[in-house]
Amino acid sequence: MPLVSLHQVHKRYPTGTEALSGVSFSIEPGEFVFLSGPSGAGKSTLLRLLLHMEIATKGDVLLFGRNLAALSRSSVPYLRRNIGAIFQDFRLLPDRTVFENVAVGLHILGLSRKEIKQRVTNTLYDLSIDRYAQAFPSMLSGGEQQRVAIARALVMHPALILADEPTGNLDWELSNDIVRLFDDLNAKGTTVIMATHDRFLLNAFPRRTLLLNKGFLIEDFQPSQTNDDETEEGVDEEPKEVPPIIQPLDMTAALRNLHTPPPLPKQQKIAGIDGEEVSS
Amino acid sequence: MSKPFVTGARRFLHALGEGFKGLFVAPGQTLACILSLAIAGSLLVLSLSFADLAVSMLDRTTRNTEVLVYLKEQVTSKEIMVLMDRIKGRPDVLAVKYLTADQDRALNEELLPQDIVASMPQGSIPGQHALNIAFDSGTVDLQVIEDLSKFLKTLEEVDIVAEPPVGAARVQALATVIQYGQVIAAILAALLLGGILFFVVGTLARTMDSRLEEMAILKLLGATDLHLKAPLYIQGIVQGLLGLIAGAVVAKVIIAATNGYIVATLGLMRPIPFNQPLVFTLAAIGGVLVGILAASIASLRRLP
Numbered sequence: 001m002p003l004v005s006l007h008q009v010h011k012r013y014p015t016g017t018e019a020l021s022g023v024s025f026s027i028e029p030g031e032f033v034f035l036s037g038p039s040g041a042g043k044s045t046l047l048r049l050l051l052h053m054e055i056a057t058k059g060d061v062l063l064f065g066r067n068l069a070a071l072s073r074s075s076v077p078y079l080r081r082n083i084g085a086i087f088q089d090f091r092l093l094p095d096r097t098v099f100e101n102v103a104v105g106l107h108i109l110g111l112s113r114k115e116i117k118q119r120v121t122n123t124l125y126d127l128s129i130d131r132y133a134q135a136f137p138s139m140l141s142g143g144e145q146q147r148v149a150i151a152r153a154l155v156m157h158p159a160l161i162l163a164d165e166p167t168g169n170l171d172w173e174l175s176n177d178i179v180r181l182f183d184d185l186n187a188k189g190t191t192v193i194m195a196t197h198d199r200f201l202l203n204a205f206p207r208r209t210l211l212l213n214k215g216f217l218i219e220d221f222q223p224s225q226t227n228d229d230e231t232e233e234g235v236d237e238e239p240k241e242v243p244p245i246i247q248p249l250d251m252t253a254a255l256r257n258l259h260t261p262p263p264l265p266k267q268q269k270i271a272g273i274d275g276e277e278v279s280s
Numbered sequence: 281m282s283k284p285f286v287t288g289a290r291r292f293l294h295a296l297g298e299g300f301k302g303l304f305v306a307p308g309q310t311l312a313c314i315l316s317l318a319i320a321g322s323l324l325v326l327s328l329s330f331a332d333l334a335v336s337m338l339d340r341t342t343r344n345t346e347v348l349v350y351l352k353e354q355v356t357s358k359e360i361m362v363l364m365d366r367i368k369g370r371p372d373v374l375a376v377k378y379l380t381a382d383q384d385r386a387l388n389e390e391l392l393p394q395d396i397v398a399s400m401p402q403g404s405i406p407g408q409h410a411l412n413i414a415f416d417s418g419t420v421d422l423q424v425i426e427d428l429s430k431f432l433k434t435l436e437e438v439d440i441v442a443e444p445p446v447g448a449a450r451v452q453a454l455a456t457v458i459q460y461g462q463v464i465a466a467i468l469a470a471l472l473l474g475g476i477l478f479f480v481v482g483t484l485a486r487t488m489d490s491r492l493e494e495m496a497i498l499k500l501l502g503a504t505d506l507h508l509k510a511p512l513y514i515q516g517i518v519q520g521l522l523g524l525i526a527g528a529v530v531a532k533v534i535i536a537a538t539n540g541y542i543v544a545t546l547g548l549m550r551p552i553p554f555n556q557p558l559v560f561t562l563a564a565i566g567g568v569l570v571g572i573l574a575a576s577i578a579s580l581r582r583l584p
Contacts, residue, residue, distance in 0.1 A: 052501065074504070081502030093494055104499035107294045110287030156501060169547065 002026035003067050003160060003191050005049065009059035011045050011215075019045035021215040022059070027161070027193065032180035032186040034202055035195040037212035046212070050193070052076050064159070081108070084161040084190075088168035090145045091183030092137040092152075097132045098124070099133040102151045110155075123155040125209030127181065128252055150181065161185065163194040169199065179205050287406065291507065299514025302487040307484045311325075314523040316479055317570065320472040321527020325559055327465035327554045329535055330458060332406040332553040347425060347432075348442040349411040355437045360411075363437055367413060372424045393543065408439070476523075477574055484516055484578035495583070508580050516578070517571030524567040528559050 004027040013019040020042045027033050037045045039049065047053040049061050052068055061068045071079065092101050099120055101243035106116045124130040127147045129140075137145050146166055153161060161182065179194070179201055186192045194203065202209060206223035303310050304411035309536050351360065364376045379387070385407025389397050397405070417427060432441045488495070532554060 075506045077499075077502045077507075079502075082529060085500045090498055091493070104497060105289070105503075108498065108503045108507055109499060110290045112290065152497075152501075155440070 002062070003029045003031075004193070005060075005062040005205065006046075006049075009049065009061055011042070011049065011206045017251055018079055018215050020049075020056075022215075023212075023215075023217045024059075025217060025220055027191065027237050029191055030189055032183065032188070032207045033190045033194070034205075034207055034209040035193060036197060036199075036202060038197055038220070040080065040214065041197075041212035042215040043197075044164050045215075047085075047164050047193070048159075050162055051083060052079060056232055059214060077108075081156060082159045084156060084158035085152075086146075086149050086153050086161065086166045087164040088165035090149040090169075092136070092145055092148055094137055097134050097136055098129065098140070098148050098151075101148055102155050105152060105156050105205045113265060119155050123151045125153070127151050141174075142170050146170060146174070146178055147181075150159075150178070154185070157229075159191065161190055161192045161194075163192070163196055165197070167196060172200065175201055176204065204229060219223065248269045292510070295507070295510035296514055298344050299518065302484075302491075302511055302515035303518060305487045306483060310519060313476070313480050313519055314526065315471065316476045317473070317520065317523020317567075318526035318530055320469055320476055320529040321524040321563060321566070323472065323527075324466065324469035325528055325531035325554075325563075326534060327462050327469055329531070329552050329554055331462035331466070333458070338374070345414045346415070346431060348384075349413060349432050349438055350440040350442070351437055352372060352439045353409075355409075359437055363435065364411065367411065367428075367432075372415055372546045377412040378412070379410045379412055381409045382409055384410055420457060426545065439529060441576050453581065473570070477570055480516060480519055480570060481575035481577045481581075483519065484512055484574055484584050485517060488578060488582040492582070505583070512579055513542075513575040515571075516573075517568050517574035520570035520574070521564060521567035524563040524570065528563040529560070532537065532556065536562035537557065 004025075006026070007024050009020055009023045010018070014016050023042070023046070024276045035046060037043055049056055049068070052071065055069060063079065066079070070078075093104065095098055096104070102120045103116050103124060106119060111119070121130065125131055127150060129144055129147045129151065132144060132148075135149065140148065142273060146169075150166070150203070163182065167178050170178065175198065182192045182194060183205065192263065202223075209219070210217060211219040211221075351363075355363075360378060366377065367373055367376050381387055385405050388405050388407065392405070413428070429441050432438050495503075498508060535552050535554045
């Protein structure tokens with residue numbers, strides 16, 4: 001059973017903006033998926049739908065096998081306890097220490113002080129920020145603050161991580177570190193969905209990518225990982241070239257690709273403007 | 281202990297801690313809230329206590345439409361029965377009741393302050409068998425009572441007729457005025473409490489504003505509405521309880537001081553009543569209700 005499954009999902013905001021149009025795809029447990037596309041493509045809306053912060057106007061959003069539209073209000077918190085949400089702006093509490101920021105969600109679970117201390121300490125250690133436990137967020141760099149935000153999500157032991165532009169405020173090197181961190185988590189079995197428009201990152205970490213533009217799912221592809229090692233060696237340096245998988249962002253090219261899909265390796269499915277899946 | 285119970289207890293303790301922390305988000309405003317509640321609460325208690333006094337004064341005024349006819353000691357029960365029938369036959373008389381000497385003594389004791397009664401030797405309070413004649417207080421006028429009094433004095437069996445009260449109408453009017461005053465004071469105190477409720481809402485809303493970001497994060501991490509609201513309810517209840525119980529204490533002090541004055545200086549036999557268990561129980565219930573209501577309004581307005 002897929003962990004995430006969207007079928008013909010539309011989302012129209014009260015302002016009339018059509019944020020998503022007929023989007024269909026599914027994600028299996030243990031996958032690492034990038035959501036990519038330019039600003040306004042619908043990446044954040046898609047993540048907000050998965051977090052039940054928004055409801056689809058039309059279509060079905062299934063998470064952990066449950067249709068989110070049919071989910072009662074009282075069930076939403078229990079669903080969210082299985083999701084680790086990470087945002088571009090970190091969303092840390094400035095008046096709390098790193099330890100308190102990470103522990104904030106554990107009180108919801110009714111854990112003892114000892115359990116909370118143990119879990120937080122272990123998570124901070126795993127993310128190499130244990131030495132900042134008593135520091136306040138303002139004393140940390142952007143990358144360290146994002147690690148704290150990730151620790152806050154991970155300490156809840158989520159089955160799914162939803163990261164919305166988590167590297168948006170970070171430089172190239174720190175961005176690499178963060179994605180590598182997600183990669184490690186994914187290797188341990190956590191499903192990761194990360195929204196990014198950073199083409200360098202997509203090139204450096206060739207994973208399944210859902211390409212959105214103006215609310216349409218343009219492409220769903222698995223790039224080749226043959227040069228994975230080479231790419232990862234080169235991530236510390238500023239990439240010289242624009243990765244080829246990001247270039248076809250203009251709609252005409254994307255639509256052309258839809259009708260005559262390129263022979264992408266490990267391609268799973270392609271969703272068109274009308275949301276119907278087309279076999280590759 | 282079962283795991284759900286332990287988990288629930290930990291969550292409650294956490295909410296309790298967060299609720300108390302909330303009191304210090306805007307300490308000045310919290311203190312002002314508690315003081316306002318104390319003032320409104322004490323006004324309410326004072327107005328209710330004065331109402332009790334007014335009611336007891338009315339009761340005494342009503343009692344004054346009764347005439348006590350003390351009988352000579354040698355009057356037999358047969359003669360008493362005949363006398364009672366004669367008096368009952370009069371159109372303005374509502375009822376005639378025979379009092380034994382002990383019953384009369386008990387009534388006399390009731391009219392005296394308890395500390396004075398306690399200090400008197402046993403049996404020193406007088407008692408004499410008598411007839412208690414009650415009139416229809418709504419229709420009878422003083423002239424009717426005076427006429428009956430004259431008639432009773434002519435009877436052979438009668439020893440003394442307790443004179444009908446003078447100025448009963450004035451006392452009744454005064455009691456009515458006090459009762460109206462009490463109603464107005466109670467309405468004003470209730471309105472004040474209502475106004476202060478929104479003051480409490482304001483304090484809670486300020487706490488929520490300071491925690492909006494945290495609550496948004498907690499919601500994303502899977503906090504239930506109850507988890508988010510619980511500290512707010514605790515903060516509201518603590519404020520309500522502190523305020524209204526302080527109000528009850530203030531009222532108790534004021535009433536005790538006033539009673540000291542009116543008993544010692546004015547020589548009044550009946551002090552302002554203060555039912556301590558009832559007042560403190562009502563203050564506690566009121567405090568909890570104020571807290572719950574204020575927290576409900578605040579969370580409706582501000583919960584993310």
